Every structure is written in structure tokens, then in C-alpha cells.
Amino acid sequence: xxxxxxxxxxxxxxxxxxxxxxxxxxxxxxxxxxxxxxxxxxxxxxxxxxxxxxxxxxxxxxxxxxxxxxxxxxxxxxxxxxxx
Numbered sequence: 001x002x003x004x005x006x007x008x009x010x011x012x013x014x015x016x017x018x019x020x021x022x023x024x025x026x027x028x029x030x031x032x033x034x035x036x037x038x039x040x041x042x043x044x045x046x047x048x049x050x051x052x053x054x055x056x057x058x059x060x061x062x063x064x065x066x067x068x069x070x071x072x073x074x075x076x077x078x079x080x081x082x083x084x
Contacts, residue, residue, distance in 0.1 A: 013053075014052055014058070014080050015050075015053035015054070015055070015057075015078045016052070016053035017053075017079075018050075018053070018057070018072070018076070018077060018080055019050055019051040019052055019053045020051075021076060021077075021080070022051055022065060022069070022076070023051050024048065025069045025071065025076070026069065027056070029069065029070075033047055033048060033051070036068060039068055040064045040066075040067070040068035041063060041064065042064060042066060046061075062076070
């Protein structure tokens, strides 16, 4: 059985990968954090935290981000696995 600390490490790693994917897609569309956050109706500080893997993102916000980037949720989270 994995310890909580070890499991949390995997979760943080998955959050970091998701954040990096969001940054990649956002920058590919030449969108600043500010512009993208305004476009999808979320707080810029929240977006920054998501992009750095510091937030446990709500499903509704995940949907807004994917929609704002013009991708499906499955495309957004492709290759991000939880190994807990």
C-alpha cells in the first residue's frame, strides 16, 4: 500500500502535466494568461495555480478550459496518468 505522501506526489505530478499541457495549448494560440482567463470566465490567479499544478481543478473549470482551447477534455488530459 502506498503512503499518502507518495500518492500525493503522483497526484501533484499529474497536475503539473495537466498545467503544462494547458500552457502549451494556450501559448500555441498566442493567448496570455490574462486574456485566456477573461475569455473563459475564470480568475487569472486560479489559472496560474492550475498551470503550476497547485490546484485540484473542478470538472466544470476543466470543461471551460478545454472548450476555450478548442479541444476535448480527453485531448487535454491525453497521456496524463495517475500511478497511485
